[in-house]
Amino acid sequence: MSKTDVTTAPFAYDGLDRVIHEKARLGLLTSLMAHPKGLAFADLKQLCGLTDGNLSRHLQVLQEAGLVDVIKGYEGNRPHTTCRLTKSGRRRFLDYLAVLEQLVRDAASAAGKDEGRSRRLGIQPI
Amino acid sequence: MSKTDVTTAPFAYDGLDRVIHEKARLGLLTSLMAHPKGLAFADLKQLCGLTDGNLSRHLQVLQEAGLVDVIKGYEGNRPHTTCRLTKSGRRRFLDYLAVLEQLVRDAASAAGKDEGRSRRLGIQPI
Numbered sequence: 001m002s003k004t005d006v007t008t009a010p011f012a013y014d015g016l017d018r019v020i021h022e023k024a025r026l027g028l029l030t031s032l033m034a035h036p037k038g039l040a041f042a043d044l045k046q047l048c049g050l051t052d053g054n055l056s057r058h059l060q061v062l063q064e065a066g067l068v069d070v071i072k073g074y075e076g077n078r079p080h081t082t083c084r085l086t087k088s089g090r091r092r093f094l095d096y097l098a099v100l101e102q103l104v105r106d107a108a109s110a111a112g113k114d115e116g117r118s119r120r121l122g123i124q125p126i
Numbered sequence: 127m128s129k130t131d132v133t134t135a136p137f138a139y140d141g142l143d144r145v146i147h148e149k150a151r152l153g154l155l156t157s158l159m160a161h162p163k164g165l166a167f168a169d170l171k172q173l174c175g176l177t178d179g180n181l182s183r184h185l186q187v188l189q190e191a192g193l194v195d196v197i198k199g200y201e202g203n204r205p206h207t208t209c210r211l212t213k214s215g216r217r218r219f220l221d222y223l224a225v226l227e228q229l230v231r232d233a234a235s236a237a238g239k240d241e242g243r244s245r246r247l248g249i250q251p252i
Contacts, residue, residue, distance in 0.1 A: 009175030011153040023147055027137040030229060034236035049135030094237060101230050103156060107223050110160035111216075 011106070015099030017092065019065045024050060025058050029085070029093050032068065038084030059083060067092060137232070141225035143218065145191045150176060151184050155211065155219050158194065164210030185209060193218060 020029060027048040031039060039047070045055045062068040067089030071082045085093070146155060153174040157165060165173070171181045188194040193215030197208045211219070 009173060011157045011173045012175035013149060013153050014175075016149045016152070018149065021147070021149055023139060023142045023144065026142070026229060027139050030233045030236060031137045033233055047135060047137045049138035049140075090237075093233070097230060097233050097237075100226065101234075103152060104223060104227050104230060107156045107159055107219070108227075110156060111220060111223075 013099055013103055015096065016103075017096050019061060019067065020093060020096045022058070022061075024048065024054060025062060028055075028058055028062065028083075029067070029089070032083060032085045033090065033093060036085070038069075038071070038082045041081040041083065044083055062089070139225055139229055141222060142229075143222050145187060145193065146219060146222045148184070148187075150174065150180060151188060154181075154184055154188065154209075155193070155215070158209060158211045159216065159219060162211070162216075164195075164197070164208045167207040167209065170209055188215070 020026065027050075028044065031044055031047045041055065044050075045052065048055070050058070059068060059070055063070050066086060069084050069086055071084075073080050073082070146152065153176075154170065157170055157173045167181065170176075171178065174181070176184070185194060185196055189196050192212060195210050195212055197210075199206050199208070
């Protein structure tokens with residue numbers, strides 16, 4: 001879809017890049033953001049609660065999009081795969097997060113108008 | 127997938143309900159949250175920058191999941207469709223938003239560890 005005018009379509013959230021927005025990939029990128037030197041495949045799998053197959057599939061999507069580097073090597077004589085965010089991956093994820101933060105703010109503000117329900121449910125305007 | 131233990135898989139974000147998490151549907155739900163009395167199909171379409179076909183398709187998914195009511199009626203003798211969040215839709219969207227807010231907080235905190243890049247790019251820990 002072409003870039004939508006935010007003044008006429010304030011709820012289009014065009015900045016929510018679909019490669020990043022997928023639920024499992026969001027968890028992967030957040031884990032990798034927290035570990036700038038990279039994470040072993042096994043650690044990433046556990047932190048994100050993914051199976052081997054799912055993790056491989058999502059890493060491939062992120063690698064093809066240039067967001068993540070996957071480094072295959074050996075530890076002793078056992079294969080050892082390490083993953084880390086690329087420089088542009090980090091930047092794109094931060095851009096995405098700014099849009100996500102705006103969405104949370106919009107929704108919290110909208111919820112706040114509605115009879116104070118949001119406060120009772122623990123959503124705080126940010 | 128079964129519910130993942132947050133202590134062993136802190137980046138699984140199980141609460142990100144896939145029906146809600148889709149990009150266009152997030153915009154729709156945020157618009158409807160901001161208009162608790164409901165919105166006309168044409169207004170919703172404009173606010174979210176969607177085509178007739180896309181809007182119809184996403185509204186159907188949200189309606190089948192019990193998140194949104196779609197009320198078909200007439201204004202004069204022209205068909206007029208109004209959409210609004212259901213009570214449980216509002217509650218589920220607020221639950222989802224609490225998880226999303228946690229994710230933004232986790233990622234902002236992780237980014238903050240990484241040489242102050244986040245601050246330069248305007249991401250504020252919330």
